[in-house]
Amino acid sequence: MKVLFIGGTGTISQAVSELAVKKGIDLYLFNRGNNNHLAPAKAKIIEGNIRNQKEAKEKLEEHHFDAVVDWVAFTPEHVKNDIEIFRGKTDQYIFISSASAYQKPQTSYLIDESTPLANPYWEYSQNKIACENILMAEYRKNNFPITIVRPSHTYGKTSIPAALNSHQAPWSIVDRMRRGKKILVHGDGSSLWTMTHNSDFAQAFVGLLSNRQALGHAFQITSDETLNWNQIFREIARAAGVKDMELIHVASEKIAEYDPKYRGSLLGDKAVSVVFDNSKIKRFVPEFKATVSFAQGIKESIEWFDTHPEEQKVDQEWNKLMDKIIAENGR
Structure with missing residues (x-):
């Protein structure tokens, strides 16, 4: 499996990168090279600026990926740029959204993927919601192969x-x-x-990579x-x-x-x-269990x-x- 991470050295993505390589995934990291000392030794590094569409297309011209994950997309402009770069170049595009996008205040303490998205307090969350809407529309209209993941408070060592x-x-x-x-x-x-440990998050997330059944779906991944x-x-x-x-x-x-x-x-x-119902991710990745x-x-x-x-x-x-x-x- 050939996978591209945009970023890949942050608190959450570093743990996923390490597990992906451990599981034998052919992992590429596309980033500006600032923290690549944190990248797994077996990951292949492509240095570049994903926001520069022309440069990114040139550097990725010879590649096709089973999955692409953008760990650093935060605004509608970011995902629109990604759509143009990766259309026809990946079988799955995973967008990292946020559980903070869920309705605030919510009508039920129990949160699952059907909980409405609406956060009047936080621009960060509003931008994530807007990104999700753009990607879901692109999936429905043009079959762009998206999967959405909503982490909550995830930490590492x-x-x-x-x-x-x-x-x-x-x-x-x-x-x-x-x-x-x-x-x-x-x-x-x-x-x-x-609170979700990044090693637990990684177990569930890697199970979504190149998972055809996950296309068009949104998932939350947290501890129980x-x-x-x-x-x-x-x-x-x-x-x-x-x-x-x-x-x-x-x-x-x-x-x-x-x-x-x-x-x-x-x-x-x-x-x-909030209490998270993780039954959906467990259906799609049966081996996932936060420990x-x-x-x-x-x-x-x-x-x-x-x-x-x-x-x-x-x-x-x-x-x-x-x-x-x-x-x-x-x-």
């Missing part, structure tokens, strides 16, 4: 996943915990959430473990060896007043209770950072924002 953490320096939340600082939690911490946010923050602390930690609860709407980005990531995603608990996964992440002190960067601006919100709202 180099991640410290939390609703309120620095995106640039994920170690920041652990540093804060170990220094005995108060930890901000949105709402009352009781809303339900799902459901935790609330108080449990999630306490699992991070436990893995970090922190026994005493004070959680400060502040309404999501109030937090978003301090930084507009939280309007999307909280009100448009993590503030809402990494959050307690296990976050322990591995903390251990990785503890053995890579050079990666223990702290975002002081984020720290100041957390201190400010807690000082002005904590009780």
Whole structure:
């Protein structure tokens, strides 16, 4: 099987790349070469800019792929560009959407692929919905061979996943915990959430590659473990060896007043209770079973950072924002 990943070295895609190569897939990565030290040794690298349609067509001219996955398509312009590049050059095009595209607030806590797509809070999610609509129309009108995958909160060993953490320096939340600082939690911490380890995600995703039955379908891929946010923050602390930690609860709407980005990531995603029904992906990939608990996964992440002190960067601006919100709202 000959497969092309556009990107292929991110938190989710790196785990999929590694498993794909392990399973004997002839894997090509098309990217700008910035992080190819993270690529599997057996992957073939084509350096280029996928947004430059002329350059991409020239570099891929001699190739035809069983499947193409764009890990870095975020806007309608990106997928329109991909359609022009890969029409007639692949038997399957997989678009990475997002579970944040689901209806907010949803009418049922249980989410499956039939849940409506509508997110008035987050431009990121709105763009993903628009991309899905374009691709489904192209499939229906012109038989462009699409498959849509909607990950939720997926992490790996180099991640410290939390609703309120620095995106640039994920170690920041652990540093804060170990220094005995108060930890901000949105709402009352009781809303339900799902954390998915990238190795579990990869098992399901690889089963969709070149899967003819998956054409025209959308799939969500998550763990079946459901935790609330108080449990999630306490699992991070436990893995970090922190026994005493004070959680400060502040309404999501109030937090978003301090930084507009939280309007999307909280009100448009993590503030809402969700439980995912993964029965569809299990029908199409029967061997898929998520096995990494959050307690296990976050322990591995903390251990990785503890053995890579050079990666223990702290975002002081984020720290100041957390201190400010807690000082002005904590009780």
